[in-house]
Amino acid sequence: MATNVLRTSTKTISLIQNAKKLLTRTFTTKLTEKQLEIQQSVRDFTNEHLKPKAAKLDQEGKYPFKEIKKLADLGFMGACVDTEYGGLGYDYLSLALAVEELSRGCASTGMLLSIHNFLYANLVNEKGTPEQKELFLRNFTKGCIGCFALSEPEAGSDAANIKTTATRDGDYWILNGKKSWVTSAIEGSAVAVFATFDPELKHKGIVCFLVPLDFEGVFRGKKEQIMGVRAATSCNVTLEEVRVPNSYVVGQPGEGFKIAMEQLDQARIGIAAHAVGISQAALDTAINYAKHRIAFGKSLTRLPSVQDRLTEMSVMVETSRLLTYRAATEVKTKNSAMAKYVAGRNAAAVADHCVQIMGGKGLSTSYDAERHYRDARGTQIYGGVSDVQKRLVGHFLLKENGAL
Numbered sequence: 001m002a003t004n005v006l007r008t009s010t011k012t013i014s015l016i017q018n019a020k021k022l023l024t025r026t027f028t029t030k031l032t033e034k035q036l037e038i039q040q041s042v043r044d045f046t047n048e049h050l051k052p053k054a055a056k057l058d059q060e061g062k063y064p065f066k067e068i069k070k071l072a073d074l075g076f077m078g079a080c081v082d083t084e085y086g087g088l089g090y091d092y093l094s095l096a097l098a099v100e101e102l103s104r105g106c107a108s109t110g111m112l113l114s115i116h117n118f119l120y121a122n123l124v125n126e127k128g129t130p131e132q133k134e135l136f137l138r139n140f141t142k143g144c145i146g147c148f149a150l151s152e153p154e155a156g157s158d159a160a161n162i163k164t165t166a167t168r169d170g171d172y173w174i175l176n177g178k179k180s181w182v183t184s185a186i187e188g189s190a191v192a193v194f195a196t197f198d199p200e201l202k203h204k205g206i207v208c209f210l211v212p213l214d215f216e217g218v219f220r221g222k223k224e225q226i227m228g229v230r231a232a233t234s235c236n237v238t239l240e241e242v243r244v245p246n247s248y249v250v251g252q253p254g255e256g257f258k259i260a261m262e263q264l265d266q267a268r269i270g271i272a273a274h275a276v277g278i279s280q281a282a283l284d285t286a287i288n289y290a291k292h293r294i295a296f297g298k299s300l301t302r303l304p305s306v307q308d309r310l311t312e313m314s315v316m317v318e319t320s321r322l323l324t325y326r327a328a329t330e331v332k333t334k335n336s337a338m339a340k341y342v343a344g345r346n347a348a349a350v351a352d353h354c355v356q357i358m359g360g361k362g363l364s365t366s367y368d369a370e371r372h373y374r375d376a377r378g379t380q381i382y383g384g385v386s387d388v389q390k391r392l393v394g395h396f397l398l399k400e401n402g403a404l
Protein backbone atom coordinates (compact mmCIF):
# COMPACT_ATOMS: atom_id res chain seq x y z
CA MET A 1 0.00 0.00 0.00
CA ALA A 2 2.71 2.46 1.11
CA THR A 3 4.76 1.57 -1.99
CA ASN A 4 1.67 2.22 -4.16
CA VAL A 5 1.13 5.66 -2.62
CA LEU A 6 4.80 6.40 -3.15
CA ARG A 7 4.57 5.25 -6.78
CA THR A 8 1.44 7.37 -7.41
CA SER A 9 2.93 10.45 -5.85
CA THR A 10 6.18 10.05 -7.81
CA LYS A 11 4.14 9.67 -10.99
CA THR A 12 2.01 12.71 -10.10
CA ILE A 13 5.10 14.79 -9.40
CA SER A 14 6.63 13.80 -12.70
CA LEU A 15 3.34 14.64 -14.50
CA ILE A 16 3.28 18.07 -12.84
CA GLN A 17 6.93 18.62 -13.76
CA ASN A 18 6.23 17.74 -17.39
CA ALA A 19 3.16 19.99 -17.43
CA LYS A 20 5.29 22.82 -15.99
CA LYS A 21 7.93 22.21 -18.66
CA LEU A 22 5.22 22.33 -21.34
CA LEU A 23 3.78 25.49 -19.83
CA THR A 24 7.12 27.29 -19.95
CA ARG A 25 7.50 26.16 -23.56
CA THR A 26 4.05 27.40 -24.48
CA PHE A 27 4.04 30.98 -25.60
CA THR A 28 0.81 32.58 -26.62
CA THR A 29 0.97 35.42 -29.13
CA LYS A 30 -2.45 36.69 -28.12
CA LEU A 31 -2.31 40.15 -26.58
CA THR A 32 -4.81 41.02 -23.84
CA GLU A 33 -7.49 43.69 -24.37
CA LYS A 34 -5.44 46.04 -22.20
CA GLN A 35 -2.24 45.41 -24.18
CA LEU A 36 -4.08 45.98 -27.46
CA GLU A 37 -5.40 49.27 -26.09
CA ILE A 38 -1.91 50.37 -25.06
CA GLN A 39 -0.53 49.38 -28.47
CA GLN A 40 -3.24 51.35 -30.27
CA SER A 41 -2.88 54.46 -28.11
CA VAL A 42 0.91 54.58 -28.64
CA ARG A 43 0.40 53.90 -32.37
CA ASP A 44 -1.93 56.92 -32.56
CA PHE A 45 0.54 59.03 -30.55
CA THR A 46 3.37 58.01 -32.89
CA ASN A 47 1.40 58.79 -36.05
CA GLU A 48 0.40 62.20 -34.73
CA HIS A 49 3.49 63.38 -32.85
CA LEU A 50 6.52 61.41 -34.02
CA LYS A 51 6.26 60.25 -37.62
CA PRO A 52 5.87 63.75 -39.07
CA LYS A 53 8.90 65.05 -37.11
CA ALA A 54 11.33 62.12 -37.06
CA ALA A 55 13.35 63.12 -40.14
CA LYS A 56 13.80 66.70 -38.89
CA LEU A 57 14.77 65.60 -35.37
CA ASP A 58 17.33 63.23 -36.93
CA GLN A 59 18.76 65.82 -39.31
CA GLU A 60 19.08 68.45 -36.60
CA GLY A 61 20.23 65.94 -33.97
CA LYS A 62 17.72 67.49 -31.55
CA TYR A 63 16.71 65.70 -28.36
CA PRO A 64 12.93 65.09 -28.52
CA PHE A 65 12.17 67.04 -25.30
CA LYS A 66 8.59 67.93 -26.17
CA GLU A 67 7.77 64.37 -27.20
CA ILE A 68 9.34 62.90 -24.04
CA LYS A 69 7.37 65.42 -21.95
CA LYS A 70 4.14 64.35 -23.66
CA LEU A 71 4.98 60.69 -23.02
CA ALA A 72 5.67 61.55 -19.36
CA ASP A 73 2.26 63.25 -19.13
CA LEU A 74 0.73 59.99 -20.40
CA GLY A 75 2.65 58.06 -17.72
CA PHE A 76 5.07 56.23 -20.05
CA MET A 77 8.20 57.41 -18.21
CA GLY A 78 7.11 55.06 -15.45
CA ALA A 79 5.37 52.44 -17.57
CA CYS A 80 6.22 49.49 -15.29
CA VAL A 81 6.63 51.51 -12.09
CA ASP A 82 4.23 50.88 -9.20
CA THR A 83 1.24 53.23 -9.23
CA GLU A 84 2.06 54.48 -5.70
CA TYR A 85 5.18 56.13 -7.18
CA GLY A 86 3.29 57.63 -10.11
CA GLY A 87 3.81 54.78 -12.58
CA LEU A 88 1.33 52.88 -14.73
CA GLY A 89 2.12 49.45 -13.26
CA TYR A 90 2.27 47.82 -16.71
CA ASP A 91 3.95 44.50 -17.47
CA TYR A 92 7.14 44.33 -19.58
CA LEU A 93 5.26 43.28 -22.72
CA SER A 94 3.12 46.43 -22.57
CA LEU A 95 6.27 48.55 -22.31
CA ALA A 96 7.85 46.60 -25.20
CA LEU A 97 4.73 47.25 -27.31
CA ALA A 98 5.07 50.98 -26.58
CA VAL A 99 8.80 50.99 -27.46
CA GLU A 100 8.08 49.14 -30.72
CA GLU A 101 5.38 51.61 -31.76
CA LEU A 102 7.46 54.68 -30.84
CA SER A 103 10.52 53.31 -32.68
CA ARG A 104 8.39 52.75 -35.78
CA GLY A 105 7.83 56.51 -35.90
CA CYS A 106 11.05 57.86 -34.39
CA ALA A 107 13.81 55.40 -33.46
CA SER A 108 15.54 57.95 -31.21
CA THR A 109 12.44 58.53 -29.06
CA GLY A 110 11.81 54.77 -28.79
CA MET A 111 15.38 54.14 -27.70
CA LEU A 112 15.31 56.95 -25.10
CA LEU A 113 12.05 55.75 -23.56
CA SER A 114 13.33 52.18 -23.52
CA ILE A 115 16.59 53.01 -21.75
CA HIS A 116 14.96 55.33 -19.21
CA ASN A 117 12.41 52.65 -18.27
CA PHE A 118 14.19 49.32 -18.56
CA LEU A 119 17.61 50.43 -17.32
CA TYR A 120 16.73 53.11 -14.78
CA ALA A 121 13.10 53.36 -13.62
CA ASN A 122 12.58 49.59 -13.38
CA LEU A 123 15.87 49.20 -11.50
CA VAL A 124 14.85 51.73 -8.82
CA ASN A 125 11.27 50.41 -8.72
CA GLU A 126 12.30 46.77 -8.29
CA LYS A 127 15.47 47.12 -6.22
CA GLY A 128 15.38 50.53 -4.51
CA THR A 129 14.56 51.24 -0.86
CA PRO A 130 11.47 53.37 -0.03
CA GLU A 131 13.78 56.37 0.54
CA GLN A 132 15.51 55.81 -2.82
CA LYS A 133 12.12 55.56 -4.55
CA GLU A 134 11.03 58.90 -3.07
CA LEU A 135 14.24 60.60 -4.23
CA PHE A 136 15.02 58.76 -7.45
CA LEU A 137 11.71 57.49 -8.79
CA ARG A 138 8.66 59.64 -8.03
CA ASN A 139 9.78 62.61 -10.19
CA PHE A 140 11.22 60.26 -12.81
CA THR A 141 7.76 59.01 -13.70
CA LYS A 142 6.75 62.63 -14.29
CA GLY A 143 9.45 63.85 -16.68
CA CYS A 144 12.88 63.77 -14.96
CA ILE A 145 15.14 61.50 -17.00
CA GLY A 146 17.19 58.65 -15.55
CA CYS A 147 20.37 57.03 -16.94
CA PHE A 148 22.52 53.93 -16.55
CA ALA A 149 26.31 54.13 -16.45
CA LEU A 150 28.06 50.76 -16.72
CA SER A 151 30.27 51.10 -19.83
CA GLU A 152 33.70 52.71 -19.62
CA PRO A 153 36.28 53.69 -22.23
CA GLU A 154 38.24 50.48 -21.44
CA ALA A 155 35.34 48.18 -20.54
CA GLY A 156 32.23 47.62 -22.66
CA SER A 157 31.30 43.95 -23.16
CA ASP A 158 33.85 43.08 -20.46
CA ALA A 159 31.81 44.90 -17.80
CA ALA A 160 33.30 42.99 -14.85
CA ASN A 161 36.54 44.82 -15.64
CA ILE A 162 35.30 48.35 -14.88
CA LYS A 163 37.83 50.70 -13.31
CA THR A 164 35.64 53.37 -11.68
CA THR A 165 36.43 53.14 -7.98
CA ALA A 166 34.20 53.35 -4.91
CA THR A 167 36.04 54.03 -1.64
CA ARG A 168 34.15 53.86 1.67
CA ASP A 169 34.44 56.94 3.92
CA GLY A 170 32.17 56.57 6.99
CA ASP A 171 28.57 57.03 5.89
CA TYR A 172 29.71 58.00 2.39
CA TRP A 173 31.44 56.52 -0.64
CA ILE A 174 33.86 58.46 -2.83
CA LEU A 175 33.54 57.74 -6.55
CA ASN A 176 36.30 58.34 -9.12
CA GLY A 177 36.40 57.29 -12.77
CA LYS A 178 35.03 57.76 -16.23
CA LYS A 179 31.86 56.31 -17.73
CA SER A 180 31.21 56.29 -21.46
CA TRP A 181 28.17 56.34 -23.72
CA VAL A 182 25.74 57.33 -20.97
CA THR A 183 22.45 57.81 -22.81
CA SER A 184 20.50 60.97 -21.84
CA ALA A 185 23.15 62.06 -19.30
CA ILE A 186 23.19 65.56 -20.83
CA GLU A 187 19.44 65.95 -20.23
CA GLY A 188 19.13 63.57 -17.26
CA SER A 189 18.71 64.23 -13.54
CA ALA A 190 20.16 61.03 -12.03
CA VAL A 191 22.17 58.00 -13.02
CA ALA A 192 22.70 54.44 -11.79
CA VAL A 193 26.52 54.24 -11.58
CA PHE A 194 28.46 50.97 -11.29
CA ALA A 195 31.84 51.16 -9.53
CA THR A 196 34.23 48.73 -7.86
CA PHE A 197 35.48 48.76 -4.27
CA ASP A 198 38.15 46.20 -5.22
CA PRO A 199 39.09 45.66 -8.90
CA GLU A 200 40.80 42.38 -7.95
CA LEU A 201 37.38 40.95 -7.04
CA LYS A 202 36.12 41.62 -10.61
CA HIS A 203 32.31 41.16 -10.72
CA LYS A 204 32.14 40.43 -6.98
CA GLY A 205 33.52 43.88 -6.12
CA ILE A 206 30.95 45.99 -7.97
CA VAL A 207 28.49 48.36 -6.27
CA CYS A 208 25.44 50.08 -7.78
CA PHE A 209 24.91 53.74 -6.72
CA LEU A 210 22.14 56.20 -7.50
CA VAL A 211 23.80 59.55 -8.18
CA PRO A 212 22.15 62.92 -8.92
CA LEU A 213 23.78 64.27 -12.07
CA ASP A 214 24.14 67.73 -10.52
CA PHE A 215 26.25 66.40 -7.62
CA GLU A 216 29.62 68.09 -7.06
CA GLY A 217 32.34 66.30 -9.03
CA VAL A 218 30.05 64.94 -11.76
CA PHE A 219 31.05 66.25 -15.21
CA ARG A 220 29.14 65.48 -18.40
CA GLY A 221 30.99 65.40 -21.72
CA LYS A 222 29.90 66.44 -25.19
CA LYS A 223 27.25 64.59 -27.16
CA GLU A 224 28.73 61.68 -29.16
CA GLN A 225 28.06 62.14 -32.88
CA ILE A 226 26.84 58.80 -34.25
CA MET A 227 25.42 57.43 -37.51
CA GLY A 228 21.91 56.59 -36.28
CA VAL A 229 19.38 57.49 -33.55
CA ARG A 230 20.81 60.97 -33.94
CA ALA A 231 18.12 62.73 -31.92
CA ALA A 232 19.11 60.68 -28.87
CA THR A 233 22.22 61.70 -26.91
CA SER A 234 25.03 59.81 -25.21
CA CYS A 235 28.16 61.21 -23.57
CA ASN A 236 31.01 60.50 -21.18
CA VAL A 237 30.41 61.14 -17.49
CA THR A 238 33.50 61.84 -15.38
CA LEU A 239 33.36 61.33 -11.62
CA GLU A 240 35.92 63.23 -9.56
CA GLU A 241 35.83 62.70 -5.79
CA VAL A 242 32.02 62.42 -5.86
CA ARG A 243 30.67 61.96 -2.29
CA VAL A 244 27.65 59.68 -2.33
CA PRO A 245 25.72 58.73 0.86
CA ASN A 246 25.71 55.04 1.71
CA SER A 247 21.89 55.21 1.60
CA TYR A 248 22.16 55.67 -2.20
CA VAL A 249 23.66 52.18 -2.65
CA VAL A 250 21.22 49.81 -4.36
CA GLY A 251 21.30 46.32 -2.84
CA GLN A 252 24.52 45.33 -1.09
CA PRO A 253 28.11 46.22 -2.01
CA GLY A 254 29.25 43.36 -4.26
CA GLU A 255 25.78 42.87 -5.78
CA GLY A 256 26.21 45.58 -8.42
CA PHE A 257 27.22 43.26 -11.26
CA LYS A 258 24.20 41.00 -10.71
CA ILE A 259 21.95 44.09 -10.64
CA ALA A 260 23.47 45.37 -13.89
CA MET A 261 23.07 42.01 -15.64
CA GLU A 262 19.44 41.63 -14.51
CA GLN A 263 18.69 45.12 -15.82
CA LEU A 264 20.43 44.30 -19.10
CA ASP A 265 18.20 41.23 -19.50
CA GLN A 266 15.27 43.67 -19.41
CA ALA A 267 17.01 46.28 -21.56
CA ARG A 268 17.54 43.71 -24.31
CA ILE A 269 13.77 43.19 -24.50
CA GLY A 270 13.53 46.96 -25.00
CA ILE A 271 16.24 47.14 -27.67
CA ALA A 272 14.74 44.14 -29.46
CA ALA A 273 11.34 45.91 -29.47
CA HIS A 274 13.08 49.07 -30.72
CA ALA A 275 14.65 46.98 -33.54
CA VAL A 276 11.22 45.51 -34.42
CA GLY A 277 9.79 49.04 -34.68
CA ILE A 278 12.60 50.15 -37.01
CA SER A 279 12.15 46.99 -39.13
CA GLN A 280 8.40 47.56 -39.41
CA ALA A 281 9.04 51.17 -40.47
CA ALA A 282 11.46 49.98 -43.17
CA LEU A 283 8.97 47.38 -44.43
CA ASP A 284 6.15 49.96 -44.54
CA THR A 285 8.40 52.44 -46.35
CA ALA A 286 9.42 49.82 -48.93
CA ILE A 287 5.85 48.63 -49.62
CA ASN A 288 4.52 52.17 -49.99
CA TYR A 289 7.26 53.04 -52.40
CA ALA A 290 7.10 49.82 -54.43
CA LYS A 291 3.32 50.11 -54.88
CA HIS A 292 3.63 53.48 -56.57
CA ARG A 293 6.90 53.18 -58.46
CA ILE A 294 6.45 52.12 -62.09
CA ALA A 295 9.26 50.24 -63.83
CA PHE A 296 8.99 48.28 -67.09
CA GLY A 297 5.35 49.36 -67.38
CA LYS A 298 4.15 48.01 -64.04
CA SER A 299 4.47 48.70 -60.35
CA LEU A 300 7.62 47.40 -58.59
CA THR A 301 5.46 45.06 -56.48
CA ARG A 302 4.79 43.05 -59.66
CA LEU A 303 8.48 42.20 -60.06
CA PRO A 304 9.29 38.77 -58.56
CA SER A 305 12.60 39.96 -57.14
CA VAL A 306 10.88 42.81 -55.29
CA GLN A 307 8.14 40.45 -54.09
CA ASP A 308 10.86 38.14 -52.77
CA ARG A 309 12.54 40.96 -50.93
CA LEU A 310 9.26 42.13 -49.37
CA THR A 311 8.41 38.57 -48.33
CA GLU A 312 11.85 38.10 -46.81
CA MET A 313 11.45 41.39 -44.92
CA SER A 314 8.03 40.44 -43.61
CA VAL A 315 9.28 37.05 -42.35
CA MET A 316 12.16 38.76 -40.55
CA VAL A 317 9.90 41.37 -38.92
CA GLU A 318 7.49 38.70 -37.67
CA THR A 319 10.27 36.43 -36.40
CA SER A 320 11.80 39.30 -34.45
CA ARG A 321 8.42 40.34 -33.07
CA LEU A 322 7.54 36.86 -31.82
CA LEU A 323 10.91 36.39 -30.12
CA THR A 324 10.64 39.84 -28.55
CA TYR A 325 7.14 39.27 -27.19
CA ARG A 326 8.22 35.92 -25.82
CA ALA A 327 11.25 37.50 -24.14
CA ALA A 328 8.99 40.13 -22.56
CA THR A 329 6.63 37.44 -21.29
CA GLU A 330 9.14 34.82 -20.12
CA VAL A 331 11.97 36.96 -18.82
CA LYS A 332 15.25 35.09 -18.78
CA THR A 333 18.73 35.77 -20.10
CA LYS A 334 18.53 33.29 -22.99
CA ASN A 335 15.21 34.67 -24.27
CA SER A 336 16.35 38.32 -24.07
CA ALA A 337 19.68 37.57 -25.73
CA MET A 338 18.02 35.56 -28.51
CA ALA A 339 15.42 38.28 -29.15
CA LYS A 340 18.04 41.03 -29.28
CA TYR A 341 20.39 38.99 -31.45
CA VAL A 342 17.72 38.14 -34.01
CA ALA A 343 15.85 41.46 -33.95
CA GLY A 344 19.07 43.51 -34.32
CA ARG A 345 20.38 41.38 -37.19
CA ASN A 346 16.97 41.40 -38.89
CA ALA A 347 16.55 45.17 -38.50
CA ALA A 348 19.81 45.75 -40.37
CA ALA A 349 18.82 43.28 -43.12
CA VAL A 350 15.27 44.63 -43.49
CA ALA A 351 16.52 48.23 -43.69
CA ASP A 352 19.08 47.12 -46.30
CA HIS A 353 16.30 45.58 -48.46
CA CYS A 354 14.32 48.82 -48.06
CA VAL A 355 17.23 50.89 -49.41
CA GLN A 356 17.63 48.47 -52.33
CA ILE A 357 13.94 48.52 -53.27
CA MET A 358 14.02 52.31 -53.39
CA GLY A 359 17.05 52.40 -55.69
CA GLY A 360 18.73 55.83 -55.81
CA LYS A 361 16.05 57.29 -53.57
CA GLY A 362 17.04 54.70 -50.97
CA LEU A 363 20.29 56.60 -50.57
CA SER A 364 18.73 60.06 -50.61
CA THR A 365 18.34 61.99 -47.36
CA SER A 366 15.01 63.29 -48.74
CA TYR A 367 13.51 59.84 -48.04
CA ASP A 368 13.20 57.71 -44.90
CA ALA A 369 15.04 54.56 -46.09
CA GLU A 370 18.58 55.76 -45.32
CA ARG A 371 17.50 56.87 -41.82
CA HIS A 372 16.05 53.42 -41.09
CA TYR A 373 19.31 51.91 -42.37
CA ARG A 374 21.41 54.11 -40.05
CA ASP A 375 19.02 53.66 -37.10
CA ALA A 376 18.97 49.86 -37.47
CA ARG A 377 22.72 49.39 -37.15
CA GLY A 378 23.11 50.42 -33.52
CA THR A 379 20.63 47.82 -32.30
CA GLN A 380 23.41 45.24 -32.71
CA ILE A 381 25.68 47.26 -30.43
CA TYR A 382 24.01 49.15 -27.55
CA GLY A 383 22.49 46.98 -24.82
CA GLY A 384 25.22 44.39 -25.55
CA VAL A 385 26.85 43.49 -28.86
CA SER A 386 25.31 40.74 -31.05
CA ASP A 387 28.40 38.58 -30.76
CA VAL A 388 27.93 38.38 -26.98
CA GLN A 389 24.17 37.73 -27.32
CA LYS A 390 24.93 34.77 -29.57
CA ARG A 391 27.42 33.41 -27.07
CA LEU A 392 24.86 33.77 -24.25
CA VAL A 393 22.28 31.80 -26.23
CA GLY A 394 24.88 29.09 -26.91
CA HIS A 395 25.90 28.97 -23.25
CA PHE A 396 22.32 28.42 -22.00
CA LEU A 397 21.51 25.99 -24.79
CA LEU A 398 24.39 23.74 -23.74
CA LYS A 399 23.68 24.22 -20.04
CA GLU A 400 20.02 23.23 -20.47
CA ASN A 401 21.14 20.10 -22.26
CA GLY A 402 23.73 19.15 -19.65
CA ALA A 403 26.47 19.67 -22.22
CA LEU A 404 28.65 22.16 -20.38
Ligand SMILES: Cc1cc2nc3c(=O)[nH]c(=O)nc-3n(C[C@H](O)[C@H](O)[C@H](O)COP(=O)(O)OP(=O)(O)OC[C@H]3O[C@@H](n4cnc5c(N)ncnc54)[C@H](O)[C@@H]3O)c2cc1C
Pocket residue numbers: 115147148149150151155156157158180181182183226234378381382383384385386387388391
Ligand atom coordinates in the same frame (compact mmCIF):
# COMPACT_ATOMS: atom_id res chain seq x y z
C1 LIG B 1 24.32 54.90 -28.90
C2 LIG B 1 24.86 54.15 -27.73
C3 LIG B 1 24.24 54.26 -26.49
C4 LIG B 1 24.75 53.60 -25.38
N1 LIG B 1 24.15 53.77 -24.16
C5 LIG B 1 24.72 53.24 -23.05
C6 LIG B 1 24.21 53.53 -21.75
O1 LIG B 1 23.22 54.27 -21.59
N2 LIG B 1 24.85 53.00 -20.68
C7 LIG B 1 25.95 52.20 -20.80
O2 LIG B 1 26.47 51.73 -19.79
N3 LIG B 1 26.45 51.90 -22.03
C8 LIG B 1 25.88 52.41 -23.15
N4 LIG B 1 26.40 52.13 -24.40
C9 LIG B 1 27.59 51.31 -24.51
C10 LIG B 1 27.31 49.95 -25.13
O3 LIG B 1 26.59 49.17 -24.23
C11 LIG B 1 28.66 49.36 -25.54
O4 LIG B 1 29.12 50.09 -26.67
C12 LIG B 1 28.56 47.89 -25.85
O5 LIG B 1 28.27 47.14 -24.71
C13 LIG B 1 29.86 47.35 -26.49
O6 LIG B 1 30.96 47.73 -25.77
P1 LIG B 1 32.21 48.37 -26.55
O7 LIG B 1 31.71 49.47 -27.40
O8 LIG B 1 33.25 48.68 -25.55
O9 LIG B 1 32.71 47.23 -27.52
P2 LIG B 1 33.68 45.99 -27.11
O10 LIG B 1 33.21 45.35 -25.86
O11 LIG B 1 35.09 46.44 -27.16
O12 LIG B 1 33.41 45.00 -28.32
C14 LIG B 1 33.83 45.31 -29.64
C15 LIG B 1 33.60 44.07 -30.51
O13 LIG B 1 34.44 43.00 -30.05
C16 LIG B 1 33.75 41.75 -30.13
N5 LIG B 1 33.60 41.19 -28.77
C17 LIG B 1 33.87 41.78 -27.57
N6 LIG B 1 33.65 40.93 -26.57
C18 LIG B 1 33.22 39.78 -27.12
C19 LIG B 1 32.85 38.52 -26.57
N7 LIG B 1 32.87 38.23 -25.26
N8 LIG B 1 32.46 37.55 -27.44
C20 LIG B 1 32.43 37.77 -28.78
N9 LIG B 1 32.79 38.95 -29.34
C21 LIG B 1 33.18 39.94 -28.53
C22 LIG B 1 32.41 42.06 -30.78
O14 LIG B 1 32.54 41.90 -32.18
C23 LIG B 1 32.19 43.51 -30.44
O15 LIG B 1 31.28 44.13 -31.36
C24 LIG B 1 25.89 52.78 -25.53
C25 LIG B 1 26.50 52.65 -26.79
C26 LIG B 1 26.01 53.33 -27.86
C27 LIG B 1 26.72 53.19 -29.19
